[in-house]
Amino acid sequence: MLWIKSFHIVFVASWFAGLFYLPRIFVNLAMVPQGSDAERARLLLMARKLMRFSHMLVVLALGFGIWLWSLYGFGFGMGDGQGMGWMHVKLLLVLLAVLYHGVCAGMLRKFEAGLEGRSHVWFRWFNEIPVLLLVGTVILVVVKPF
Secondary structure, three states, rough: OOOHOOOOOHHHHHHHHHHHHHHHHHHHHHOOOOOHHHHHHHHHHHHHHHHHHHHHHHHHHHHHHHHHHHHHHHHHOOOOOOHHHHHHHHHHHHHHHHHHHHHHHHHHHHHOOOOOOOOHHHHHOOOOHHHHHHHHHHHHHOOOOO
């Protein structure tokens, strides 16, 4: 079980590295001046490659997570059932992280089509969401507050 947990942690950390950096590329894309086609093309290439890599990482992170979760009995019916509220909130945060990943994929498609018109400041704020999701998830897993 410790091997599975170790791989899960590695793939989650790697996936989140992509979630941290992809919106940073969006910040840079939003700042590209009109007519800087080479810079825009280079940033889009970087974003596409990172997104493809992140797609693989999220599958591995979720796969090892589900495997690990199944070994614990999916958090239901364990003992007297007390103290598993943290798992439900953690699963909500995981769902939100997966949705954030999907939103990033949609934004990349909009950038590729030239349709994304949000400012670099908006993307700087958007870039903070995965930090909050990761902090919340780690606290829930380690502290198990409820």
